[in-house]
Amino acid sequence: MTDDTQQSVLLTTFTSKKKRYKVFFHQGKIIWDNERPPSAQITVPIENVIAVEHNVLQPKHPLDDPTVDFNSFIIHYAERGPKKVWKYCSILFCHTDQLQVSSWVKTLQNHLQTFTHRPKNLLMFVNPFGGKRNAMRVYEKHAKPLFAIAGVDVTVTVSQRKDQIKDLISNHNLDMFDSVACVGGDGTVSEVFNGLVIRECRLKDVDIDDRSVELPRPSLPVGVIPGGSTDTIAYCLHGTSDVTTAVLHIILGDCLGLDLVSVYNENRFLRLYASVSSYGYLGDVIYHSDKHRWMGPKRYDYSGFRKIIANRGYQGEISVLFERSELSQSKCYENCVLCIGKDDTETASASDIKLEEELVWKTITGKYFMVSGANISCACARSPNGIAPYSHIGDGNLHVVLVHHTSLINNIRLLLRLVKKSGTIEDLPFIEVHKGREFSFRSIDKASRWNCDGEVQVEPDIHAKVRCQLLKVFGKGNPSSVDESSTRCCGFCK
């Protein structure tokens, strides 16, 4: 915000729904009294305002044109509600003096124009196949009207096949867009992320199969609107899988740097993932449940039950490139200092040089129920703490979670712990967690598959490497709720 816009002051008494309001605008905040008792004030930071416009009166006769009412204006804004959910709000103010109204409209619109980080031309992908197969309805009902109010020009593409989104993004000219978004589950988000990075490598002539190269950062930020079955990525970015919250974050334009993990076999690049790659139990579940998609999200319960009974453990050798520093028990919340510290490329590379010296490989061999490389906590509505509660979205590390082969009872304890609000799976005695930058896995004996962002990856022997904040995503991060911050607060985020 420029100094001029920061300094502007407005004070006018307006009417709204036959009630008089003293409305004040100063230092980037619009303030008015609450309509209903208790008589508190409503304060809306200009950063949360979506649009300001003169009111348009709808004609009494359908054949007449709507008319602009220069005596009233509407402020459209976003407000954080309870349970981490944001909601859309609006208020209409009227005044007998048109000059008063136009002065407010002009001043506020001038402020909004300084928010150049907000998307104007958005490329939107909708996956009609994922989740409950209602992504198009979700878009039409919850996203389209808000984008229209915000004046975002949205170009919608409905995917027709698996990998189409990835192919379109990686091979087409996207110069006319300033951002990309999707409505879908983790598989759809993963296609968008993979498409953008593959495209950037093509444009910058970077050999993506060479694990040692720095992968170039795509410039377009990505919006993630949940429309799948688990929606882990959306949940971890916003602390909720509420659609309106995700849409409002795209409109408001705040961005976070998200780590991505690149996965290779011995010779070439396989894919990038954003949430988790799991071998063993969850690999078996995704492979089995993919054949029962007709069941919808219930397929995970069905396959989960079948595969927990059938699990006999998988032998494997895991090597982790890890930091000597301790595994910090800090959760990743909004304004997380640990992630913000990695935001600046220069700072990141300086600390990288320092840390390179402290990085060491360790190798562990054993029999496992499940092996996971979690890039984020992987919390979702079903699992409020996720598989790796202390994994951060942009700190350049992943958490390798090893669940040792044990009894069926213990496996069930693990699943119950995953769905519980309190406690984490790390408290269980048969779980081992290693924080690292890279890991590789080699299967011994009978092999399972990997479940990468909810997609089947058939090659068992892989190498995975975290790419620190490779992408910008729309969001503010997971807001900490009172009970969470009072139990185990992030030492870094405080």
Ligand SMILES: Nc1ncnc2c1ncn2[C@@H]1O[C@H](COP(=O)(O)OP(=O)(O)OP(=O)(O)O)[C@@H](O)[C@H]1O
């Ligand atoms: N039109 C389509 N027909 C068939 N498959 C599609 C189509 N569009 C996208 N896909 C594929 O659908 C798969 C599932 O999508 P997605 O991951 O979004 O939903 P989900 O699996 O229900 O959700 P989640 O991953 O959150 O559990 C992805 O692999 C995606 O590539």
